[in-house]
Amino acid sequence: MAVHGPAMTDVARLAGVSHQTVSRVLNGHPNVREQTRLRVRAAIAELGYRPNGAARALVTGRSQVIGVVAQNTTLYGPASLLAALEQTAAEEGFAVSVGSVRNLDHRSISAAVERHLSHRVAGIVVIAPVESAGEALERLPKDVPLVTVDGDPSRPVPLVTVDQVAGARAATQHLLDAGHRTVWHVSGPSDWFDSVGRIDGWREALLAAGLVPPPLMPGDWSASSGYRCGQMLARMPEVTAVFTANDHLALGVLRALHEFGRRVPDDISVVGFDDVPEAAYFIPPLTTVRPDFDAVARASLQMLLSQIESGTGGALRQTVAPTLVARESVAPPRR
Amino acid sequence: MAVHGPAMTDVARLAGVSHQTVSRVLNGHPNVREQTRLRVRAAIAELGYRPNGAARALVTGRSQVIGVVAQNTTLYGPASLLAALEQTAAEEGFAVSVGSVRNLDHRSISAAVERHLSHRVAGIVVIAPVESAGEALERLPKDVPLVTVDGDPSRPVPLVTVDQVAGARAATQHLLDAGHRTVWHVSGPSDWFDSVGRIDGWREALLAAGLVPPPLMPGDWSASSGYRCGQMLARMPEVTAVFTANDHLALGVLRALHEFGRRVPDDISVVGFDDVPEAAYFIPPLTTVRPDFDAVARASLQMLLSQIESGTGGALRQTVAPTLVARESVAPPRR
DNA sequence: GACGTCTCTGTTAACGCTAACAACAATTGG
């Protein structure tokens, strides 16, 4: 074990140059004779040399690593985002270090950020969808490039976010367009910005149509809470259209409706949010709103990289529009 | 930007000691006077000092980072595993760097491993569920602590794996116990060891009961392929029990059966694998097999850490038994 | 021919930390 690989000096010796020339070749400096460059490359290949990131990080002050702070990476949204971030980062030559936290409270977030900072990450992406994360972020050292995803729109921090409001408005409008008199909403937890945005969008669409929003049914993202809400919705004959804050809630609702003999979409129409891969195979196939996680990842990474390169902070803001995916869970109400 | 924080010497100066004493306090060396230790800690706190991981990694030859190579971290299984690994690693003071790859072929895996190596990770966990990953692993440098998860049982590499065979056997037996004459199987892709193990377990259980396994229906983990298989199963009156290689396949099957008017569990019983959180809210709630991802993560990390500490390689092997979760999708066949 | 100006390459000094050794006091044993 611990048979350390060759270092830059070994490559230099083999190629008959100084270690600095090797460094220049590696970093793509212009002023290296083509012939020298080739000799160096050959030596690198022959020795199987791999640059030591730690040494580079030490001298440059930052590593080629981006830290991501996320909660609950088992959920579809965060997991997709994380995967997309990792892909995009890899293309830019960055590794991604994950610091998932159980709770998005001040202490947990700070701890995760601390861990990343002590590894001298080049920048940090915080997937911080809840209220309590916000404070933690403002107390962070100002000299670390930072981007938040789905965070608090009211804070002066660079933010990339799915346009929750537009998505929710589209979902609600889709139901209204189908002829429904009103639309009920099963929401996510109230301390998530995602939830708040979706509630706002739903409310806006109703108000714009001159309707009074019916009471909100609060859930917690899980199929389980969707089921509980569904049991209530099923009992109310007037309910003909439901918009749920995510697909898992929708799944729970679908099952409750099924148990009560309320048919979807014949009796009640349902629209979800997220477009999980299985949504097309729910009973019935779920109409839902698909956020573009790749676009979010790309936007946040780009924002982060520009901070890293330029050194400027800047509280940019970028929004990615989701698209409605129409399937069979929506139909006009029966007279 | 680039306002570098205080270094060890700054702490030392403030505490009135040498930087080496600070290092000793940080690393918990025994021979430091209690009073000195307190002074140093106070200085650390006052300056908000954070040790520089890069410098430490440079001098010790390895960082407090564990590299994870995984494919498709959007799927429930890999995502759960990753999250569990990260949690466990954090408890041990390690960060986790993810290198997700699109394809698990030789080139991609090697590239991901290379990236990790150049960051001098302390060890690598490869979630390598497919055939083609195997070769890549054997050509890796021997001096890097390495553990594979759900990998090839026939290769001489430390391996932690869910006991797929036992899980599949339990699922199949559960259906036989309910009185079914035979059990059909919708499998995962044939190059995944998970699939192979589950097929083996299914086959074993049938053979042990003196039955001839019916034809295998190959799927690809997705609800979509489950749906396609389900359309065929629904057409065959003799089919009364189906075991699917994961819950998403089961979801697709459920929907196909529903469309064809075949009721579950009245006409056909279904058992899945994974116990995704939504499985309890399928129509009907799905009986499934739950692998213990936390246990897998703990076992693999423990195995990795012991390699890191001892320096010995050793081709250990550890298996984690899954449990059957009975819900409503299984019933005795109708006469 | 002397002098600037390129292009290429080498030399030296950090970066912040740990390991190895050295140094000194306090304690013990004879």
Added chain:
DNA sequence: CCAATTGTTGTTAGCGTTAACAGAGACGTC
């Protein structure tokens, strides 16, 4: 009382890389 041991601290030398500067040719210009 001297030597050996122990506990505590300081000094020095790297780890492998990049940045800053220096130097050697080649070339063109006055």
